Amino acid sequence: MAEHLKLEQFPARIEIPILWGDMDAFRHVNNTRFFRYMESARVKYIELLDLFGLDKDAVSWPILAEASCKFIAPLAYPDSVIVGCRTSAIRSPEELEQEYLLVSSASNLTVAVGWARIAAYDFSSLRKSRFPEKVLAAINELEGGDM
């Protein structure tokens, strides 16, 4: 996972303030919120691809097939978390992998790293699909041509 990467290596980056209510009875941010933070960075990444320029009906939508998070240090209110999202691999036209880095603004330390597998899904036929060439090209460009 993304433990040895720096935020600068993630094309999509967002900052989200920790809310008091994000904490659970242990007075730390609850684990489910980390997945919400990663989801938010993933949505930002998709926006950067500017898919909306494509024919909307033709685009298969990315769905979350698998997600994981390694919790390195606790987060607590007050603070904000900076979340980076990058595509780490395109396994096939049907499926890609992403990495996430979560950094505390207060401590500047990595609090978690995440990983996700994302599949193309056609909501009209309700079945797995392929990412259009244009989408894969946009990802490749966003990642600096390394895909």
Place this chain on the structure above:
Amino acid sequence: MAEHLKLEQFPARIEIPILWGDMDAFRHVNNTRFFRYMESARVKYIELLDLFGLDKDAVSWPILAEASCKFIAPLAYPDSVIVGCRTSAIRSPEELEQEYLLVSSASNLTVAVGWARIAAYDFSSLRKSRFPEKVLAAINELEGGDM
């Protein structure tokens, strides 16, 4: 992960009704809720260990070190999800691994499987710790002596 197991193989099992508000803008249960469902089964598992009979101050508390989920089929309201939790490995006195199975009550199909790494943590010294022998023995007994 737990894809080929049956609910009967999980010592802790809970049923949670899907709430309409658990769904996101895609009209499926949001991925973060799956982690809430697994957390709830994990808490149930801990209750089954009856740790509260132990000296409360001496017990290191289990914290979530890593969590993952493989999403197999969408969940939607109205339905309920049955979540099973089992300990699949005790790697060391500091750390154990769990598996989760999530089954839709409506379809009787597996909608997700999960995995977690759980570490012992001493909240008084704020550092990693060891699970007491009594806890590991209780886990072993709960799992049918297979640990």
Place this chain on the structure above:
Amino acid sequence: MAEHLKLEQFPARIEIPILWGDMDAFRHVNNTRFFRYMESARVKYIELLDLFGLDKDAVSWPILAEASCKFIAPLAYPDSVIVGCRTSAIRSPEELEQEYLLVSSASNLTVAVGWARIAAYDFSSLRKSRFPEKVLAAINELEGGDM
């Protein structure tokens, strides 16, 4: 509000288990969850009206215009909450009012009462609308003809 009513007076009733993660840093169920519980009872109420038998395109959808909750006693895990929902007034064909009663299963005590104003909304024209006669008749029947 509904403090002096009994659950039996609410046509829609649901039971929702409290999850450990519903609690906040004060180790009580967080206030926002009470609104989720009431939303869930409201959805159940709408299902009882069997609106889906109506022409779907013609039905104005009910939206939440105002909501309030009076917190009477704390809720905590483990417990479950029984939530009742009733329509207390039809102010006009555009708007109705509901009351909610939240009872702890463990204590059998009322932990909160709520109130909501619900407006008809036409998602096609994006403006306030009227509840169809059939809907108001179904509500009246569900409430025992008291509307």
Place this chain on the structure above:
Amino acid sequence: MAEHLKLEQFPARIEIPILWGDMDAFRHVNNTRFFRYMESARVKYIELLDLFGLDKDAVSWPILAEASCKFIAPLAYPDSVIVGCRTSAIRSPEELEQEYLLVSSASNLTVAVGWARIAAYDFSSLRKSRFPEKVLAAINELEGGDM
């Protein structure tokens, strides 16, 4: 409620980005999130009182006794919400009232107004209590001496 006030009249103000996952199946921010936004502004308000300078054990903690929200316009991702919190009345040393204003950053329009009744609570004796004089004085000062 606070509909005719301006953000400048609220001593505590925070800006919270809308996350994609804050939306529900209607593709608008779910009502429960509005209560989370108001809670976050309330916590900010308490911080402004600098209560932590008081003897911690002597301070009765403010708890939410009643909360309401009037939903004026829908919120959706992407946007951020600016939330103002003010104390509108000190009914007695046991209880005060607050108002909230929620403004969309994108439209600069008021999307909701809220109201809350907050009671002093002594967590050691588990009963209602009184706000210390110093706290009421701090609130009065924060509100420009109008209380």
